[in-house]
Amino acid sequence: MQLIESLVKALNVKAINTEASPRTAPFVRQALTLSLLLLTILFGTINFASQAEARYASIVMDSRTGQVLFARNADKKLYPASLTKIMTLYMTFEALKTGKLKLDQRLPVSARAAGQTPTKLGLKRGSTISVRDAMFGLITKSANDAATVLAEAMAPTEAAFARDMTEKARKLGMSRTSFRNASGLPNRRQKSTARDMAILGAAIIHDFPGYYDYLSLQKFDYKGHTYKNHNNLLGKYSGADGIKTGYIRASGFNLVASAKRGGNRLIGVVFGGRTAKSRDRHMTKLLDRGFEKMDTIRPFTIPLPSQRPPQIALGSPHTNTGSSKPVAVASAAVTKEPVVAKVSAPTPPPSPQIDSDGNWGIQIGAFSRPGRARDLLDMASNRISNLLTDTRYHIQKVVHKGTPVYRAQMLGFDENSARKACQSLMRQSMSCFIVTPDNGNLMRVAQN
Structure with missing residues (x-):
């Protein structure tokens, strides 16, 4: 703006000093005015472009390993807008899983x-709405009133x-994120980063696979109105199945998207x-480039169950070393020199040595702590207790770049019973x- 003001002064001086006849003077002034207008547009465009760049960030990440394929300004703190609602949904799914909330519960x-x-959905004070409808309104309409209803159901206040x-x-592991409300409405202290949002996107997919499908909902009917999902990649981009859009004036148009191919x-x-x-x-171009890169960097892998990616893969240590959240590794290099640690479990009881017909097993995850692996083995054994006979737990420790990872396995199946157990x-x-x-080989029987 200072440059434009200087130019204005210079043009005025030029106009005064111009020895123009009364007949030509108006044309001189018109030309100077037009020049000033063009300069204003030029510098306004440059300023708009610089503002757009200041709030731009992007990242593409392999959700299984946490490997970053592309990134630009990925750690810059920006306004998440309605991407905030992804965390609101994460905590809602967690409350549903633990029984704190029920889908049909009226709030x-x-x-x-x-x-x-x-x-918003236009909810009225004193009315009620089910958890399911509040979630669907949040997912499709990005309803701010529904977000507050859910927040107040899980805490004394939205704050x-x-x-x-x-x-x-x-x-x-979202180390650069601070939330101030459940909706993403403007608040100067509510900031996040592209990297943190990628971590959150991967976490909600892998921690709540039974609920994540809700995020692919393309429309929602509520009280005579049909609300279409703002995520336009759904149904249009191959493999796209979530997650969430966001917009406020200060942020521009934001999007966290997930797509799966093979x-x-x-x-x-x-x-x-x-x-x-x-x-x-x-986003379409970024994801296309990401899948092309995956085809070159991962022509083969040792397939492991899909869990939230480890922070070591994201280039930083886990912020909560005491966390029992699962960590997965999907690199062929991990299994070069595995160290095996067998852990007996309270159920099912230990079995005799496996014979040649019982040398099949199943693997249900890879985790950062042996205790977490043991917990998931207990959960799995309870769910398939009718299929367990001479099976035993096997927690295999592997070390990746100095970090131990524990594979949760059950051994003692024949091929047919292993397939039935996995299914x-x-x-x-x-x-x-x-x-x-x-022989340490893993056979993929599911694409999660």
Whole structure:
């Protein structure tokens, strides 16, 4: 602006000093005015472009390993807008899983919830809405009133819930994120990064596979209105099945998207799109490049069950060393020199040595702690107890770049019973792969 003001002064001086006849003077002034207008447009365009770049960030990540394929400004703190609702959904899914909430449970609508600004469902103070409908309204319409209703069902106030959201973010490894509300409405202290949002996207997919399908909902009917999902990649981009859009004026158009092709699932994040359409086109290009790169860097892998990616794969240590959250590794280099640690479990009881017909097993996950591996083995054994005979637990320790990872396996199956066990677990939303421990090979039987 200072440069434009200087130019204005220079043009005025030029106009004064111009020895123009009264007949030509108006044309001189018109030419000077037009020049000034063009300069203003030019510098305004440059300023707009610099502002757009200032709020732009992107990342594409392999959701299974946490490997970053592309990134730009990925650690820059920006406004997440309605991407905030991904964490609200994460905590809602967690509450459903633990029994704190039920899908058909009716939740009261407070004055604060009813008073939220659009977009919203138009909920009335004193009315109620089911957890299911509140979630669907949040997913499709990005309803701010529904977000507040859910927040107040899980905490005394929305502000308290936001503190819980921030604490959960730290546990997931989102080290540069702070939440101030459940909806993403403007708040100058509510910031996140593209990398943190990619971590959150991967976490909600892998921690709640039974609920993640809700995020592919393309439309929602509620009280005579049909609300279409703002995520336009659904049904249009091959393999796209979630997650969430976001927009406020300060952020531009944001998107966290997930797409799966074959055994590969990518998480893409874009902050600061100029329009929804340009953001979607850009995301499409990023994901296309990501899948092309996956085809070159992973021509083969040792397939492991899909779990939330380890922070070591994201280039930073886990922020909560005491966390019992699962960690997965999917690199062929991991198994070069495995160290095996057998852990007996309370159930089922230990069995005799496996004969040649019982040298098949199943693997249900790879985790950062042996205790977590043991817990998941207990859960799996309870779910398929009718299929267990002479089986035993086997927790295999492997070391990747100095970090131990524990594979949770059950051994003692024949091929047919191993397949049946995996199929049963997958129907119950648990990951499962067949393993032949005598030679260490893993056979993929599921694409999660």
